[in-house]
Amino acid sequence: MIIRQRPLHPIPSSEITPKSVFDDRRRVLKTLGFGGLAATMPLWLPGPAEAAWRPTEGKALSGTPHPKYNAQVLGQEPASLEVVSTYNNFYEFGLGKGDPAEHAGKFKTTPWTIKVEGAVEKPGTYDIDDLIKAEDIEDRVYRFRCVEAWSMVVPWLGVPLAKVIKRLNPTSKAKYVYFETVFDPDQMPGQRRPTLEWPYKEGLRMDEAMNPLTLLAVGVHGQVMPNQNGAPIRLIVPWKYGFKSIKSIVLMRFVEKEPPTSWSVANGREYGFYSNVNPNVSHPRWSQATEKKIGLNNIFGLPIRQPTLMFNGYEEEVAAMYAGMDLRKFF
Numbered sequence: 001m002i003i004r005q006r007p008l009h010p011i012p013s014s015e016i017t018p019k020s021v022f023d024d025r026r027r028v029l030k031t032l033g034f035g036g037l038a039a040t041m042p043l044w045l046p047g048p049a050e051a052a053w054r055p056t057e058g059k060a061l062s063g064t065p066h067p068k069y070n071a072q073v074l075g076q077e078p079a080s081l082e083v084v085s086t087y088n089n090f091y092e093f094g095l096g097k098g099d100p101a102e103h104a105g106k107f108k109t110t111p112w113t114i115k116v117e118g119a120v121e122k123p124g125t126y127d128i129d130d131l132i133k134a135e136d137i138e139d140r141v142y143r144f145r146c147v148e149a150w151s152m153v154v155p156w157l158g159v160p161l162a163k164v165i166k167r168l169n170p171t172s173k174a175k176y177v178y179f180e181t182v183f184d185p186d187q188m189p190g191q192r193r194p195t196l197e198w199p200y201k202e203g204l205r206m207d208e209a210m211n212p213l214t215l216l217a218v219g220v221h222g223q224v225m226p227n228q229n230g231a232p233i234r235l236i237v238p239w240k241y242g243f244k245s246i247k248s249i250v251l252m253r254f255v256e257k258e259p260p261t262s263w264s265v266a267n268g269r270e271y272g273f274y275s276n277v278n279p280n281v282s283h284p285r286w287s288q289a290t291e292k293k294i295g296l297n298n299i300f301g302l303p304i305r306q307p308t309l310m311f312n313g314y315e316e317e318v319a320a321m322y323a324g325m326d327l328r329k330f331f
Helices: 019-032 081-086 100-105 160-167 206-210 264-267 315-322
Strands: 114-120 124-127 137-147 150-160 178-179 201-205 214-221 232-237 249-255 290-298 304-308
Touching: 081 150, 081 214, 081 290, 137 214, 150 160, 160 206, 160 214, 178 206, 201 206, 201 264, 232 290
Parallel strands: 114 249, 150 290
Antiparallel strands: 114 124, 137 150, 150 214, 178 201, 178 249, 214 232, 290 304
């Protein structure tokens, strides 16, 4: 599928030009021998499927259910939307688990563009709906594990990152993908404090980015991504700790060398580049051998603790990428 770059304009062309006028215009151009030009004219109109999705918080969103990554196969119901949207880390809005839900309500996510640069054949600045097509969105239920030794099961809606990368055509020099979060202290009060080096930075090795599990998520629990969960677009890498899942992405850069990441820069002794869920490698200040299940309580109403699974339970799909690596050194 071809990704078209549109001029930066706060009003989509689909809201300016009626479809009947546009279709007549295309027919005239084709008759005059300019059929190939029609697709590149400024008044490009997205098709019905593409226009069906816009990053508006609270809007219903659906995707094709994945036959493997669902609650039935996983054997556990997802945490409720209330839990998912009120118990999470998003330091740009505060350090407490409830701070993002309290402070992110007025965060403006439309219009939204993502800059693509580096070792790629199709660099540019793309509207989010040029990168994420409605017909490509899947509904996937994943385990989500935080380095703080808590976890939950979450039904994400998104597009495999590999599908987007293939459209952008990285060159042979692209060994890693680097991401950045938007930097907007006026809207994100947490960025006014030196908690981390802003903007938030993350990266994946190219084979990790191309793994079928890796998701660019734009929704959760049947709705467009809530602001506090990383609207309008965030990364989900289910075999890694949650801090690898960068939120509110505005930049993708294809690079040859391992890029810096926010937590590795802040404290490389505790947070490595790979950050794979590994119960055999303890965090310097606590064990990773067990985890607290958020949203799943015992008969006394207390969260259930359970053993942490290697690669968060996705060992079969991802372990081969790290064959021969010392996972205590490359943590």
